[in-house]
Amino acid sequence: MIHSLSLSDVLADHARSRPEVTAVVDGELRLTYPELDERVTRLAAALERLGVSAGDRVLWLGQNAYAVLELLLACSRLGAICCPANWRQSADELRFVLSDLTPAAVFWERSETTEQLREESWVQAGEEYERLIAEAPARDFPQVADTEPVLALYTAAFAGRPSAALLSNAALVAHATSLLVVRQMEPGFTFLNNGPLFHVGTMMFCLATLQIGGTNVFTPAFDPEEVCQLVDAERVTQAFLFGGMIDAVAKANAGGKYDLSSLRFVAHSAEWDDMITVDDSPWCRSRMGGYGQTEVGGMLTFLGLAEGGAGFAGRPSPLAQVRILAPDGGEVPVGETGEICARGKTLFSGYFARPDLNAEKTAYGWHHTGDLGRREPDGTITFIGPKLRMIKSGAENVYPAEVERALKSHPAVADAAVIGVPDPDWHQAVKAVVALKPGAEATADELVEHVRGVLAAYKRPRHVTFVDAVPKRGFTPDYDALDAAHGGGNYPGT
Structure with a gap:
């Protein structure tokens, strides 16, 4: 396997x-790359x-920590798959992940949620985790093919339940x-993992920092x-900062209490x-823009590769191809809208235990993103919006079908959109x-609390309107009519 990495x-x-380079910082814990390598070897043995064994899944139920990176690397060494779960999910949502994965x-x-779910065989972070590593032997492991999946991230709850996207070592x-080139990362690059590691936006920078031999600093949230x-320090x-988070950091540093010049x-x-x-890198000059999703490893296109271009999603990663396809699999003409489809080195390996969905998503030999886009005359890409409806609240994706399912489980609800x-x-x-x-x-308050009880808090409705009947288009809600009647708008891509 001389070509594997x-x-x-x-x-x-x-x-x-x-x-001598510091690889990991988490509170008082500081690990050089040799120290991290030895711990990962022991953890793989543990x-x-x-x-x-190879192909098995390892689940992390917790906030950001050095253990997430160690578990991912140990799974890579062993040929297993690491899944950092969304710790903000409800007990019901995490039960689904446990049964699905x-x-x-x-x-x-x-946490309050994990206390409801934990089993005797689970390993608790902290002393038990450290003891597990200390008692395991440091030994050699055979090389694992880089085509094997190593990371599972739950995403795409369009049908009411999420699916685990599997990303290989090679991807x-x-x-x-590709990210470290566009970002112009150099030795000494230090990344603060303050965004959730169950989100590809944080994970992709964590791994790019690892790739360049930089330092990953971890904080729970x-x-x-x-x-x-x-x-x-x-x-x-x-x-991991954007919008209101940047404003909050600036406010916390009012008066220049801390030196943020690095x-x-x-x-x-x-x-x-x-x-x-x-910063003057293409990534920052373009305001960190582009188009991406978990299934493509993070970013599929970068604005930093198309400064001044007509399409506000930029140009494709140098390690991926993008086509705008019609429903029959043919490429649509420049300037026309179709589905953004991709293939290449960064693409995922499919969803865990979803054979029908995988077949649908790879029709005609391309990964179908589920998003609409347009190729501009200068070759750049414009993101139009999801084929299926999605709500963007802060940095989180909320899929209506998931919230609708939760609402309909209330005994008083006949229908909901x-x-x-x-x-x-x-x-x-x-x-x-x-x-x-x-x-x-x-x-309204009762229904909001009902949803909060079965889904993550950020998915709960902030507004509830009661109607005699939900308008339909066939068997599904008529979302256009609902938007017009109830003030809907601001969807991604619009």
């Missing part, structure tokens, strides 16, 4: 070529002792390489004051720009249009 191989090479090992952090290495402290180059980031406001070093309405802070807010059963009663 896995995440495990990348780590092993850094351990030899960067023996996973074997737990019964994990059937993990061979589960690692968990204590992740390829995407990391976004906290503006802590971001300031860590940027100052660790001389962070980039963090942060090479996109221009945002006069106050922000004075605190940081405005969900739309997105413009929101000044979150871009969109979730609005539920609900028809109650004859003689049944339910308040």
Whole structure:
């Protein structure tokens, strides 16, 4: 396998070529690349002792931590698959993940939700996790083919339940390489993992930082004051920040309490720009733009490869191809709208245990993204919007079918439809249009709390409107009529 290069191989090479570089920082924990390599080897052996073998799934139920990267790298070394689950999900949602993914090992952090679900065999983060590594032997592992899946990220809940997109070692290495070129990452690059690692937007930068031999700093979740402290203390180059998060960090550093000059980031406001070093890489000059999704490893197109281009999604990654296809699989003419389809080195390996969906998504030899786009005369790509409806609330994707399923599980609800309405802070807010059963009663607050009980809090409706009947187009809600009647709008791509 002389042509293979896995995440495990990348780590092993850094351990030899960067023996003094700090690979990981998490609180008081600091690991050089050789130290991280040894721990990953021991963790892989520990996973074997737990019964994990090639192709098995390992689930992380917790917030950001160094253990997420270690588990991913150990799975790469073993040929297994690591899945960092969305810790913000409800107990019902996590039960689905457990039953769907059937993990061979589960690692968990204590929370109200995990306390409801935990089993005796699960390994708790902290002392138990560290003991597991310390007691395992450090031994050699045979090389694993880089075509094997190593990362599972749940996404695409269009049908009411999410699916786990499987990304191979080769795809992740390829995407990391394309990203670090566009971002112009250099040795010494330090990334603050303050965004969720179950989200490809954070994970792709974590792995690009690993690829270049930089330093990954971990913090459980976004906290503006802590971001300031860590940027100052660790001389962070980039963090997972956008919009309101940038404003919050600037506010936390009012008066210049912390030195944020190491942060090479996109221009945002006069106050922000004075605190940081405005970066001149194509990624930051283009305001971190492009088009992407989990299934393509993160970014499929980059604005940084098409500065001044007509299409506001930019041009494709150098390691991927993009076509705009009609329903019959033919390429549509320039200037016409079709589905954004792709193939190449960064593409995922399919969804876990979804053979029918995988066949549908790879029709005509291309991955069908489910999004509409247009090729402009200058060759750049414009993203139009999802073929199926999606709501964008902050950085989170909310799929109406998922929230509708939760609403319909309430005993008083006869039918429900969900739309997105413009929101000044979150871009969109979730609005539920609900028809109650004859003689049944339910308040808006009651329905909101019901949804909160079965889905992550960010998916709950912020507004509820009661109607006699939900308008239909065939068997599905007439979303255009609902938008017109109830103020829907601001959807991605519009």
